[in-house]
Amino acid sequence: MNYRFYIFTLLLFFGGAINFSVEAQGTKFTASVSKNTVAVDEQFKLTFKINAQASNFQAPDLSDFRLYSGPNQSSSMQWVNGVMSSSISFSYVLSPRKVGTLTIGEAQVNAGGKAFNSNPIKVNAVAANSQSKAQATQPQGTKQNNSNSGIQEQIKDNVFLRVVTNKASPYIGEQIVATYKLFYRVDVIDLQADKLPDFKGFASEEIEIKNNQLPEENVNGNIYRVAVVKQIVLFPQRSGKLQIDALKLKTVLRVRTQSRRRSVFDQFFGGFQDLQYDIESKPISINVKPLPENGKPKNFSGAVGSYSYSTNLDKDSVGENEAINLKVVARGTGNIALLPEPNFKFPVDFEVYDPKVNTNKTVSASGMQGKKSFEYLLIPRHSGRFELISEDFSFFNPKQGKYVVVPGKKMSIQVGEAGNSEGPSAVNFSTRKEAVKFVGKDIRYINTGDANLVEKDDTLFGSKAFYLALGSPFLLLFIVLFMQGRMNERNSNQGLLKRRRAGGIAKKHLQKASQLQKESKQVEFYQELSSALFGYTSDKLGIQRSDLSQQSVTEALRTSGASEPDIIEWRELIEACEMARFAPSSDQDAERLLQRAMKNLENLESSIA
Known part of the structure; x- marks a missing residue:
């Protein structure tokens, strides 16, 4: 044998x-x-x-x-x-x-x-x-051939799709991982997505699957091979009962058949047939808990996860008009991309530029983690000792079930006068006295020659020109002090300064957004466009960054005299940017959106009182 x-x-x-x-x-x-x-x-x-x-x-x-x-x-x-x-x-x-x-x-x-x-x-x-x-x-x-009911029953019992989550009752904003698993006991020759889930009520980040094969599992006494078809990190956006929708696949399966041909190969291997078969998972529901009101800090901005913050200055002693770099880095697990900009109390004598934001995140089966940095450029305009204070940052830690407050930091900066790196130089004067000796006669004779005498009023001393020259330094000093006071008053009014520069700063944001759009950096493009729209209204209307929202901006625009169509257009642009940033599957026309933003800011600039 x-x-x-x-x-x-x-x-x-x-x-x-x-x-x-x-x-x-x-x-x-x-x-x-x-x-x-x-x-x-x-x-x-x-x-x-x-x-x-x-x-x-x-x-x-x-x-x-x-x-x-x-x-x-x-x-x-x-x-x-x-x-x-x-x-x-x-x-x-x-x-x-x-x-x-x-x-x-x-x-x-x-x-x-x-x-x-x-x-x-x-x-x-x-x-x-x-x-x-x-x-x-x-x-x-291409049409399915599922006429054989016996084969259909065999497929039904040997392959199915199931979605599972690592948490059944998360908090609002807490990340959960949804995994679509394919259980099979027949050979899967091919599969493709036929209907993708919508994930309504969630922000989502898809996980790149590097190894989709999982250990075998026992389901109702049967051993199945298991493969990961799709894996996504989800962030619930509202409390209550939310549904994770079904995923539908079109597959080609190879199943055993009874063949009438009884060749030596059929006897050894058996007969097989490739059939198209649709598989669909069942939707599941999760219960999303609201964040507790007990112990919620006043400055809580909605961050959920576990984070640490570090704040550093590149130098604490500079001269006037010398740049300082301030860097804030947030690290942790959670929706790192949605962490808000930190709040600072900057001295009014400092010129502060919008921060450069950089997000570095990784998405895996354990969730989203990474870091987000904010880099500020500060320029002190006057000398003295100043204090830069960062406000407390708070977030909700779902594992601990409580709010965590990261205390703010106080930093001292010494600003010296420009060009005053050396001390005042000392000048020594020496006086050499000589006795005047008259040799000859101690009584002088009357001068009989030309004495070149002038009238008393014709001399410089005591004349109008003399007194004008004497008083001109004081007049010049008064003018300098007056101009310096006006300049200090103007620079001290930070709100007025930002209001005047709002249009120019927004234009720079739009130019950078245009460049990012040409480089096909879509996420950075929509982030820069959103910064232009929010930054302009914040500076122009004098709204603090911590109080900045669509509702606050809308009310301020109405109060300042902006037209209702311009206000509606501004809100639609912000919503389009947010949708494109946090739901990448949305289809937006970036170039058209940029042109609309330019037109909207021009209209607001001309209509705001």
Whole structure:
């Protein structure tokens, strides 16, 4: 019996070797789509497949399509009727952006030292209300063939999708990790997302899955293989009962069938069939607890997590008009991107520029953590000793179930006069006295020559010019002191100074936002645009940063005489920026948003009294 098995194994090996040599000579690189006719915004799958080992895959231009996933690379090696074959696939999940006949160009890949190009494909994109017609005109090969009820029951019992969370009752703003797990006891050949969850009521950050295979699990007495399909960090935005929506997948499964052909290979391996099958998880609900009112600090800004703060000056002794760098760094776990700007009490003699904000975060299965830094540029305009005070920062720690207050810090800065690095120099005067000796006669004769006498009033001493020259230094000193006083009064009024500079500072923010948009840095673009809108209204209307909100700005704009359309436009711009920053899946036209912001600030500048 054993020698028959060895002979059979050798036949399989040589058959595979012959197949590999044939495949090497007939390498094919093809492109295919799951649907040739789709509605606008309807998802379909694009697959590039090569029947050989390949590298340096170059995708075609997909600008006419919205990208949901990809490129997703997968490889397979299988035996079919005793013949071994291998292939590599590169797949995308796309949807058309517009109606019409859209062409997907050639992709390129290297295999065996040669470059191979795929075939171009045309996709017919129809209007959304023609979706039913589009589904009716799909190729017959893409429709599910689930006529065999016995196979359907076998699939139902052997593969399912489930969503689990690491917390069932979090606080508002507390991060939870939602994991979509695929449990299966049949071979999964392919899968793609058909319907993604909306996560209404949550802010979300998707986790990059590096290893999606998990240990096997026992479910109702059956052992299942487990794979992670999707993993997301969620931050509840309101209290009460919130629902985590279902995820729907389209899969291709390989199931065992009863074959009438009873060849030696069927007897040894059994018969298999590949079937398309839809899997959908069940939505789950979580109970979000409100933050407690007991012990809530007055300056609480909504931060939830565990954080530490450090505040440092690069120097504490400078001269007038010499720059100082102030850096505040927040570290911890939680929604680090939403940490607010710290509050400081800056001396009125200091010119303070808007901080440079840098966020460095990592998102993993344990949640979001990282650091956020704020760098301020300070320029003292007058000499003296000044105190810079940072206000307390508070956050809610969900593990401890209480509020934590990080005390503020008081820093002293010595500002010396410009160019007064050395002490006053001492000047020594020596007086040399000599006795005047008259040699000859002690009585002088009357001078009979030309004496060159002048009248008393004609001399400089005692004249108007003399007194004018004598009083001019005092007049000049009075003018200097008067101008200095006016300048001090003007600089001491920080609110007036910010009001005058509001438009110029906002213009700089918009210029930087334009540059970020050209560099395709979308998150930084919307952050800079939001800073321009909020910063302008804060400086122009004299609203403290700690009191800055849409409601406070709206009321101040109405009071200052801004028109209602400009106020509504300002609110819509802020909401669009917030949506794009904290919900990256939202589709915003960045260039149009920038032009609207410029126009809105121009209108406000001309209408605010």
